[in-house]
Amino acid sequence: MMPAMTKQHSTKDRLAWTAARLFQEKGYEGVGLSEILSNAKLPKGSLYHHFQKGKSDLAIAAATFASREMLRIIDDAFVPAKTYEDGMTTLFFKCAKLFDLMGKWNGCPVSGILLSGPRNGAFRELSEAIFNDWITRVATHAEKLGLPEPEAQDRATHLFVVLQGGWDLARARQSSDVLREMPKFLRAAPA
Amino acid sequence: MMPAMTKQHSTKDRLAWTAARLFQEKGYEGVGLSEILSNAKLPKGSLYHHFQKGKSDLAIAAATFASREMLRIIDDAFVPAKTYEDGMTTLFFKCAKLFDLMGKWNGCPVSGILLSGPRNGAFRELSEAIFNDWITRVATHAEKLGLPEPEAQDRATHLFVVLQGGWDLARARQSSDVLREMPKFLRAAPA
Amino acid sequence: MMPAMTKQHSTKDRLAWTAARLFQEKGYEGVGLSEILSNAKLPKGSLYHHFQKGKSDLAIAAATFASREMLRIIDDAFVPAKTYEDGMTTLFFKCAKLFDLMGKWNGCPVSGILLSGPRNGAFRELSEAIFNDWITRVATHAEKLGLPEPEAQDRATHLFVVLQGGWDLARARQSSDVLREMPKFLRAAPA
Amino acid sequence: MMPAMTKQHSTKDRLAWTAARLFQEKGYEGVGLSEILSNAKLPKGSLYHHFQKGKSDLAIAAATFASREMLRIIDDAFVPAKTYEDGMTTLFFKCAKLFDLMGKWNGCPVSGILLSGPRNGAFRELSEAIFNDWITRVATHAEKLGLPEPEAQDRATHLFVVLQGGWDLARARQSSDVLREMPKFLRAAPA
DNA sequence: AATGAATGAGCTTTCATTCAT
DNA sequence: AATGAATGAAAGCTCATTCAT
Numbered sequence: 001m002m003p004a005m006t007k008q009h010s011t012k013d014r015l016a017w018t019a020a021r022l023f024q025e026k027g028y029e030g031v032g033l034s035e036i037l038s039n040a041k042l043p044k045g046s047l048y049h050h051f052q053k054g055k056s057d058l059a060i061a062a063a064t065f066a067s068r069e070m071l072r073i074i075d076d077a078f079v080p081a082k083t084y085e086d087g088m089t090t091l092f093f094k095c096a097k098l099f100d101l102m103g104k105w106n107g108c109p110v111s112g113i114l115l116s117g118p119r120n121g122a123f124r125e126l127s128e129a130i131f132n133d134w135i136t137r138v139a140t141h142a143e144k145l146g147l148p149e150p151e152a153q154d155r156a157t158h159l160f161v162v163l164q165g166g167w168d169l170a171r172a173r174q175s176s177d178v179l180r181e182m183p184k185f186l187r188a189a190p191a
Numbered sequence: 192m193m194p195a196m197t198k199q200h201s202t203k204d205r206l207a208w209t210a211a212r213l214f215q216e217k218g219y220e221g222v223g224l225s226e227i228l229s230n231a232k233l234p235k236g237s238l239y240h241h242f243q244k245g246k247s248d249l250a251i252a253a254a255t256f257a258s259r260e261m262l263r264i265i266d267d268a269f270v271p272a273k274t275y276e277d278g279m280t281t282l283f284f285k286c287a288k289l290f291d292l293m294g295k296w297n298g299c300p301v302s303g304i305l306l307s308g309p310r311n312g313a314f315r316e317l318s319e320a321i322f323n324d325w326i327t328r329v330a331t332h333a334e335k336l337g338l339p340e341p342e343a344q345d346r347a348t349h350l351f352v353v354l355q356g357g358w359d360l361a362r363a364r365q366s367s368d369v370l371r372e373m374p375k376f377l378r379a380a381p382a
Numbered sequence: 383m384m385p386a387m388t389k390q391h392s393t394k395d396r397l398a399w400t401a402a403r404l405f406q407e408k409g410y411e412g413v414g415l416s417e418i419l420s421n422a423k424l425p426k427g428s429l430y431h432h433f434q435k436g437k438s439d440l441a442i443a444a445a446t447f448a449s450r451e452m453l454r455i456i457d458d459a460f461v462p463a464k465t466y467e468d469g470m471t472t473l474f475f476k477c478a479k480l481f482d483l484m485g486k487w488n489g490c491p492v493s494g495i496l497l498s499g500p501r502n503g504a505f506r507e508l509s510e511a512i513f514n515d516w517i518t519r520v521a522t523h524a525e526k527l528g529l530p531e532p533e534a535q536d537r538a539t540h541l542f543v544v545l546q547g548g549w550d551l552a553r554a555r556q557s558s559d560v561l562r563e564m565p566k567f568l569r570a571a572p573a
Numbered sequence: 574m575m576p577a578m579t580k581q582h583s584t585k586d587r588l589a590w591t592a593a594r595l596f597q598e599k600g601y602e603g604v605g606l607s608e609i610l611s612n613a614k615l616p617k618g619s620l621y622h623h624f625q626k627g628k629s630d631l632a633i634a635a636a637t638f639a640s641r642e643m644l645r646i647i648d649d650a651f652v653p654a655k656t657y658e659d660g661m662t663t664l665f666f667k668c669a670k671l672f673d674l675m676g677k678w679n680g681c682p683v684s685g686i687l688l689s690g691p692r693n694g695a696f697r698e699l700s701e702a703i704f705n706d707w708i709t710r711v712a713t714h715a716e717k718l719g720l721p722e723p724e725a726q727d728r729a730t731h732l733f734v735v736l737q738g739g740w741d742l743a744r745a746r747q748s749s750d751v752l753r754e755m756p757k758f759l760r761a762a763p764a
Numbered sequence: 765a766a767t768g769a770a771t772g773a774g775c776t777t778t779c780a781t782t783c784a785t
Numbered sequence: 786a787a788t789g790a791a792t793g794a795a796a797g798c799t800c801a802t803t804c805a806t
Binding site: 627 | 796
């Protein structure tokens with residue numbers, strides 16, 4: 001989900017990208033600002049210029065960043081697909097690959113950033129919006145691949161929860177194969 | 192999942208129970224020991240007699256505690272059920288009720304306690320064991336209700352990941368109805 | 383200085399002996415009561431029966447214990463000696479052996495117990511008394527071996543400070559040879 | 574050894590100086606960070622900018638600081654001296670004065686800081702290096718004052734251990750006169 | 765815009781001691 | 786005499802944030 005960030009990016013982007021990477025592994029509360037700053041090789045005081053409200057602003061930027069990446073992955077999986085099953089299977093295999101690549105402690109970025117943070121309105125609303133975005137994107141692809149609209153929405157929601165839950169199980173078992181086995185649960189249309 | 196704890200319980204149990212409740216809501220890193228202690232109405236120093244290694248020992252006890260509760264809920268849902276669909280639907284409705292009862296920020300207790308904590312072997316292994324216990328328990332009920340063994344295992348795993356993912360979505364949407372809609376994804380046997 | 387303590391000794395003695403051993407290595411402030419208790423394989427609450435004022439009483443007992451051992455070593459070195467030089471050389475070699483045996487972090491037990499503890503009157507007075515005992519004991523041996531009284535006292539004091547200082551240097555260099563080289567400084571009578 | 578520190582010094586220096594003063598009196602384990610901070614009139618969190626590893630880094634800075642002072646005292650005693658005996662006697666008298674000035678609980682700063690601290694490599698190696706520096710400095714002065722090289726080294730080592738041991742005895746007896754009597758032990762060359 | 769110092773509340777943990785049995 | 790629980794102050798350290806330059 002997080003390709004190597006080349007150095008021409010702005011300081012602000014580098015910060016958001018580094019934060020996303022760390023939050024995803026350890027959760028919002030598990031990462032300190034100094035850890036983020038030192039990973040991004042930035043001095044102590046430089047955060048509040050880019051993110052006025054500090055850690056929470058940074059988390060929102062990081063989640064937004066991560067969400068864009070996930071949307072890209074969804075597109076990459078579905079655009080070349082011939083059928084919905086094709087696309088969704090590819091999506092899980094891509095996530096499994098990512099899981100191996102990023103370290104087996106990483107979970108869903110948005111859960112790690114927003115749902116493990118302070119329980120305030122802004123975080124919750126953004127997580128809801130992002131999750132809805134992902135589901136809607138999958139549903140759109142499903143419709144393009146020929147599924148009727150109400151079924152498309154259901155199957156997209158189903159995919160989302162299985163991806164989320166599968167990711168947790170993959171983390172607990174430290175095995176990306178868990179994710180590769182998920183598609184078999186998604187082959188039938190919801191009743 | 193967490194009924195009111197009457198006061199005849201031991202200090203140790205009260206501590207584990209309080210910790211479970213708080214970890215579930217805010218995650219391992221999001222809860223301070225002083226918060227746990229003050230909620231349990233215990234003084235600062237009294238933790239380390241019961242949990243020698245401190246917070247991490249307490250988290251393990253809390254997760255074990257929470258796991259037992261979840262197994263009880265699974266049993267309560269499936270024992271009186273006539274069919275697997277019956278039992279599984281009841282389970283999700285029970286979880287939805289719990290979700291409303293405990294506050295809409297609560298997620299899966301074991302994820303919140305173990306997967307959001309320090310990424311060490313003991314936590315990970317326990318989370319794997321507990322998840323496997325839940326899946327196995329559901330599979331056992333499924334077999335008792337007439338499902339063939341390989342299908343039972345698959346459907347139990349499917350149920351587990353949908354419950355986990357559904358819980359996250361319910362948190363993001365602050366709505367227990369998300370959980371009540373999950374059973375429709377579980378009616379068909381995996382391909 | 384601290385031979386293996388056989389198990390028929392009283393609980394109180396075992397406690398004092400264990401404390402002496404630990405204080406000598408880490409200093410009064412560097413050792414916790416729980417460490418002493420666990421080393422002596424005694425339960426948490428059992429200290430205050432034997433040492434009413436707690437840690438400080440225990441330290442006094444430990445220092446007294448250690449002092450007795452040191453007096454024994456002085457006697458062992460000087461009793462069979464033909465000359466003062468003989469006895470004093472043997473004493474340093476015995477201390478060097480002890481240093482190797484007990485671990486190269488150990489220093490003078492009385493300094494470690496009393497001079498690194500709280501700066502109260504009882505500790506200071508006892509350390510003065512113990513140091514005087516040691517010096518007097520050496521002076522007595524010196525007289526027995528034919529030295530005139532005022533010289534005996536001076537040479538004993540000289541020996542004491544060189545032993546103390548030599549022990550520090552041996553600790554810093556982690557080498558018992560430092561102690562074995564001390565006798566050459568003590569061959570001439572003070573001017 | 575520790576003249577009044579004027580306020581134009583940096584926060585870091587003030588911290589090291591205050592720490593040296595307190596460690597010297599109570600030992601590494603006997604002084605809390607909050608005591609150091611409050612003595613230096615600095616707030617709780619300001620230590621870790623200057624001393625990244627906290628107390629241990631601070632102790633190393635304090636010992637280095639104290640060592641420099643001791644080297645200065647050695648120079649002050651020997652530079653104007655006509656003979657080695659002159660210089661060494663002056664040195665002990667200077668130390669006695671210091672002892673009275675700083676409070677009779679103070680011992681050798683380096684012993685108090687490094688040898689009573691955690692028994693790790695860095696502390697031990699630094700204490701060895703510092704002690705060697707002091708001995709070498711005295712030996713250099715001895716050679717300048719006409720002593721042949723091997724004797725100079727021996728007499729410097731002798732001086733060192735007598736100073737160390739004498740300091741302990743002075744502490745136990747609460748009397749600086751103990752130090753003033755030490756030179757008589759150092760008048761003869763080692764055999 | 766950028767920086768390093770400052771800040772004090774908070775963290776987990778250990779301390780010596782007391783209590784009830 | 787012996788024990789394990791209780792106790793709260795204090796330990797060393799990290800936190801997110803603010804300030805002055």
